[in-house]
Amino acid sequence: MPPHRSHLPVFIRSGQLAATITRSIKMKFTFFILFGIITTSQALNILGIFPYQGKSHFIVFKVYLQELANRGHNVTVISHFPEKDAPNNYKDISLAKSASPIEDSVPVERSYLTILGMLYYLTDTGIENCEAMLANQEVQRLIKEKTKFDVVVLEQFNSDCALGIAYKLGAPVVGTVAHILMPWHYQRLGIPYNPAYVPFHFLEGGTKPSLYQRVERTLFDIGFRSLYYLRTQRSNEITLAKYFDDIPPLETLAREIKFLLVSHNFMLTGSRLFPANVIEVGGYHVSKAKQLPADLEKFIQSSEHGVIYISFGSVVKSSSMSETQIQAILGAMAKLPQKFIWKWESDTLVADKNKLYVAKWLPQVDILAHRKTLAFMSHAGMGGTTEAIHYGVPMVAMPIMGDQPANAASIEESGLGVQLQVTELTKENLLAAFKKVLDPEFRENVNRLSKAWHERPLSPLDTAVFWTEFAAKHSKFTFRTAAADVPFYQYINLDVYTILTLIAMLPVIAVWILCCRTKKVVDAKNIKKN
Template sequence: MKSIILAFTLSIALVHTANALNILGIFPYHGTSHFLVFRVYLLGLVNKGHNVTVISHFPEKNPPPNYHSISLAGTLEILKDDMPIEKSYKTIFNTGLFLTSTGKENCEVMLKNKKVRDLVHSKAKFDVIVVEQFNSDCAFGIAYKLNAPVVGMMSHILMPWHYRRLGIPYNTAYVPFHFLEGGSKPTLYQRIERVIFDVYFRTLYYFVTQRSDQNTLAQYYDDIPPLEDLAREMKFLLVYHNFVLTGSRLFPPNVIEVGGYHVARAKSLAGALKTFIEGAKHGVVYISFGSVINPTSLSPEKVQAIMDVMSQLPQRFIWKWNNKTLAVAHDKLYTGNWLPQIDILGHPNTLAFFSHAGMGGTTEAIHYGVPMVAMPVLGDQPANGAAIEESGLGVQVQIKDLNKDNLLAAFRKVLDPKFREGVKQISKAWHDRPMRPLDTAIYWTEYAARHRNFTFRAAAADTPLYQHFYLDIMGVLFISLYVITKVFSLLLSLCKSKPTVKTVKANDKKTSKKSKRE
């Protein structure tokens, strides 16, 4: 009996090993908030038994046996808590410059790394390569050298340059723009903004970032095709969307919505935080502006407006705050420079979430059915804020409009029991999927490895611009109309000229008769 059990266990282990894939993950961006999302996916691949090698600035401290880090740590300062709370056209223009400069840095740092170059030089065999799609396409060059199918990953909504390469329709009238307000119902002014900034961001990306990355790659490898061509060969893009939150989009089948896979099960709170939140008879409101935006950069007037709202509401407040400068009674406000956000949002006593509308926190809020007051600042936050409002998850307060009256009205709306019940229903719809989002992400990664010789790109991605904008059809119709007009004009002139000839002949006959009489 023991021998039968041993043989059965061995056969399962052999099948499991045979199905294991060799996967390379390339995540050269040095932003904490992005990698926190990707880490959950990468460890999910490891838990499925795959061998995973990861190029990133965030090596695992205690990695599983089948997780291998190629560390870029220490080459760039990690981006965290250094962005001011400021919203203006200047901020948006600077965002474009930031993306350009960091994309260049990320490519240079990655290619300078000896372990990365050794990986390419050794022609390591990978079944699939997963690359972050954000501020650089440099990773496609490495994937090309390793001759493996590519799956793209995002921790946010689409960037402006992703629509064309994936054949996704983009129309300013109904497609939210990454960096701007308006959502799917923009005003005329907001549509004009979108056109201008769409040209700005795509111009920077195509003519500065991609050219820079191409030149950097050329310093090491002399056979890298144009990066935009390599990007179009991507098998799938796993985008951090779900239509319950972000609305229905016209995505082709190779763009897969996996929004929310990073949200873990909430754990029990402990210590003073547990005592504070469970002792709140009227519940608590959680405030956090994420890992990138520095809350202490709020003006004193706006901080005071938030404090005044606290005094007007019966709820207790928990605020992710970097120092202890807030003078509020301890039974009203709990602060900390680090807080277990998921555990707080998952606690039944948490009634609302005041946030900058980052995609990570937003998906955590909808996961646990917590209404939001969104105050978007930069990046994808304006688009996320619009999605929060349009989906019914919460309301927005723009930073320029942040005062006691507006914020108090926003909180009273989301704290209303009817509103909170609606958010619970939205959360139920969010969870109602045929597969868990993490399982979906892993499945399509494995699918790309199993069917590496197939192309899943939408035909729209290969359509030339002149066909996309019907220029050839309009040209044919214009020429045809021109020819028809000319022919009709010629026939008309001929018809008019015939009576004139007859009249001339008749006059000639009359003249000849008259001359004979004379």
């Protein structure tokens, strides 16, 4: 019902409405013209290089790249995932079909063997991605024509090959990661890595590892970094040398990265000792929730006690679980009053359709945002984890590979959820985990955590865009911490400790020399007496 006429403002009642609207339109029109001029004059030419074929990674980066284009910048993207309806200022150089996809390809199991398999997968794909990208005709033409770019944004994951392209184009670099840091990131950026409190990308223990886990981390850290430097990075340099004869060592170029945008936020991952050029932008990819499909909405609305969502992401294949693991989950489901939604990749699962909704693809953000979603069982991928904390959904984290063990530890330490290792998956253990996160007090704490997650001076997406533009505008400056330039023996104070040890030993040496001389004198006197 429209407001009563007597309640309308005086200027409308006095017949000045038309004039006021006209002035308002003129002011807005002038503002948009000025805004357009300012945006156009500050538009940057940005090159994005994302040669890894992991869809779960690019889902995150896509939001960032699209936002750069939305801000009026001209964005060219090298990736396996070209846009179908790209705006005029967004151009794709497609690497699609140059590498095998990895969706739904990882079984639900975890052991030292699978960790070593991940190491060799990273080195192999790092080599293959570099070769495929440099062989691409459009990439070669881009470099030969010396296209002018104000900044290059690229993924820092399994290869440094893209740094060679950025060097040839003479553009400053902003690195991005869709997860926690890889082992080879710490030294190049001057970030302290101490296995006593810094989580290791591929292992359990979080910030409170046992002695066994600290030894484990140290050995795996040496192994991962060594193979990366000796195999992947060296191969990338050889591949680059086939096309260019003036590329510096890739580790040298990596140390010149202006900023690294990391998918962290201290509310989830805890406080880390990051230098000023490592920027936390965790959660920038999380989109606003949309209306669920009708059948899924009907299923959720019919759940008197709410729903629990289960998904192991785009890489881990739920349907590859053993029969024992499947029965453990189904058994826990049967003991709870809630209904379940499960991302399941085959048609083989036999279950009560009134209790369980399964699909090969599900709108995860829209499900997590629903008021009836009470818990989320996940592999603890960083994307889904940040979506859960964004919408305040408690988690049962069962890590499988990659950074997931470290993420699961952060989930538990932050209070977002509990972790359950694959080897511990039984009906009883899973039921206990679900009951813990479904407890009203636990859920209330997660709501408080989610609220704190959102309280930032600048949104994570605005933060990512700001520092990208900053790097382009102030490319002559270096923002690297001095710690990245200090030789390792100085970084760990080996020379200082050596000197202090020698100084501490001087009195002992002096006493030893004095005793030796005294003994010799006494022995000499005894010889003379005899």
